[in-house]
Amino acid sequence: MVSIATWNINSVRLRADQVERFLRQEAPDVLCLQEIKTEEKHFPHAVFEAAGYAHRAVHGQKGYHGVATVSRIPLREVSRHDWQDNGEARHVGVELLGPGQGLIVENVYIPAGGDIPDREANPKFGQKLDFLGRMTRWAEALDRPTLIVGDFNIAPLDCDVYDHKALLKVVSHTPIEVETLGQFRDAHGWVDLGRQFIPAPQRNYSWWSYRSYWRDKDQGRRLDHMWASPDVATQARGHRIVEETRKWDQPSDHVPLITEFDL
Amino acid sequence: MVSIATWNINSVRLRADQVERFLRQEAPDVLCLQEIKTEEKHFPHAVFEAAGYAHRAVHGQKGYHGVATVSRIPLREVSRHDWQDNGEARHVGVELLGPGQGLIVENVYIPAGGDIPDREANPKFGQKLDFLGRMTRWAEALDRPTLIVGDFNIAPLDCDVYDHKALLKVVSHTPIEVETLGQFRDAHGWVDLGRQFIPAPQRNYSWWSYRSYWRDKDQGRRLDHMWASPDVATQARGHRIVEETRKWDQPSDHVPLITEFDL
DNA sequence: GCCGCGCAAG
DNA sequence: CTTGCGCGGC
Numbered sequence A, B: 001m002v003s004i005a006t007w008n009i010n011s012v013r014l015r016a017d018q019v020e021r022f023l024r025q026e027a028p029d030v031l032c033l034q035e036i037k038t039e040e041k042h043f044p045h046a047v048f049e050a051a052g053y054a055h056r057a058v059h060g061q062k063g064y065h066g067v068a069t070v071s072r073i074p075l076r077e078v079s080r081h082d083w084q085d086n087g088e089a090r091h092v093g094v095e096l097l098g099p100g101q102g103l104i105v106e107n108v109y110i111p112a113g114g115d116i117p118d119r120e121a122n123p124k125f126g127q128k129l130d131f132l133g134r135m136t137r138w139a140e141a142l143d144r145p146t147l148i149v150g151d152f153n154i155a156p157l158d159c160d161v162y163d164h165k166a167l168l169k170v171v172s173h174t175p176i177e178v179e180t181l182g183q184f185r186d187a188h189g190w191v192d193l194g195r196q197f198i199p200a201p202q203r204n205y206s207w208w209s210y211r212s213y214w215r216d217k218d219q220g221r222r223l224d225h226m227w228a229s230p231d232v233a234t235q236a237r238g239h240r241i242v243e244e245t246r247k248w249d250q251p252s253d254h255v256p257l258i259t260e261f262d263l
Numbered sequence C: 001g002c003c004g005c006g007c008a009a010g
Numbered sequence D: 001c002t003t004g005c006g007c008g009g010c
Helices: A015-024 A046-051 A123-140 A176-188 A193-197 A244-248 B016-026 B045-051 B122-139 B175-189 B191-199 B243-249
Strands: A002-008 A031-035 A055-059 A067-071 A075-079 A091-096 A106-111 A146-151 A224-228 A235-240 A255-261 B003-010 B028-032 B055-059 B067-073 B076-080 B092-096 B105-109 B146-151 B224-228 B234-241 B257-261
Touching: A002 A015, A002 A106, A002 A146, A002 A224, A015 A031, A015 A046, A031 A106, A031 A146, A046 B092, A055 A091, A067 A091, A067 A106, A075 A106, A146 B055, A146 B076, A193 A224, A193 A235, A193 A255, A224 A255, A224 B055, B003 B105, B003 B146, B003 B224, B016 B028, B016 B045, B028 B105, B028 B146, B055 B076, B055 B092, B067 B092, B076 B105, B122 B175, B175 B257, B191 B224, B191 B257, B224 B257
Parallel strands: A002 A031, A106 A146, B003 B028, B105 B146
Antiparallel strands: A002 A255, A031 A067, A055 A067, A075 A091, A091 A106, A146 A224, A235 A255, B003 B257, B028 B067, B055 B067, B076 B092, B092 B105, B146 B224, B234 B257
């Protein structure tokens, strides 16, 4: 069994202790982090080394974005896409070399897209859709067993948000985003493991805004995903959301997901 | 017995827990804080209330400077000088109403004075000397038993710094500052309680720069002071520097002083 | 080095 | 609300 996790950590330096706690408690074989918000030279390698995660692919950037895949299983970094050629560190791809040998694990942080869901008024929204378009063309050519995980910044199903109707005009749940993400899904036949294991319309949130009184209310959205190639999906054996991290001190706005595979 | 303390806390909000710990450990009757770095509306009143310091005079300012005198003994705020009429919150004066009745406690934060010890090249240096001049003219008229405490930002004696010769051209220990502070002392006949109880040339530092490796070396200066009217000085019974606060997590660059009075 | 601020981003 | 940053102040 190989277990793989994903977590938007919102600064890996500020939450190195929380990552360590998560690794100790849940002991995933592989952890994909997003929004590490640091260059590789300041990545807390020692923390991961001490925890047994000796294999790491870090694609960092100063202050913003940044992804890292850390692993107890040997791995080889195979790609570091900059789909929009703008220098933003939003992807790193690895190939597992030990247990799970041959599996490709793609770790991605899709742009949030700004506040206004309009390509003209808000260039960031256009950039988000463009980013998905480029991922779609890339996905059409994939021919290896692959798992893609990360913060997609889109809640595709009606039940992926606390109030579907209210959020139709809120970036992350607009019809155009859901449609564009659907094209990406179809380009490879990706299987949404979150919904394979926790079928709609069950509650399945992964993110709560810092801006709301989110400790009291439950205004969550499912923005984080683990999607598998069809073959790989048949090997998935379990999937969990580790929501308890929200109760920790100064938590990330995202919680981790874990999937186990019979590999 | 009445005990009175002074401490430049360098942000009272960030170190509210350290102030609480200090109050619990040392239990002074009165504590004068400098560099609270907040407006009164964000002052952590609840922390002091819970610790038994129900009487408070807070002269705050947004982001910079700011002083506060908190007390277990009833007090009355009597003055809030803005000697340079520039809006900087650098003073608050109170009168004790319970034990120690009638004693005036002046809490002051003298300007640091910038980096270059030259009135022309550095207006902040001139401002510091001018501030002292105005305090001097004020002190000439004092006619009540008074204690003045706070961060004076001047180390007057040769033995008040780790290297007298090296610091003669460093703001805080230049001859013109020492001379100007001497005029303030003479204007009221203030007695330096720090040196009454810990005579020169004994080590008696109250501040260590954040910029040096001050955990290893001992490059301190005596910038914080408690000065009393001659009568009041005869009632002082003990004086301590609570240097252990430097070992606490994320300490202030200053340590507290405490004097006990037979009042 | 350590602070608060105002900014941009989420 | 929370992050990192660049700034100015100490």
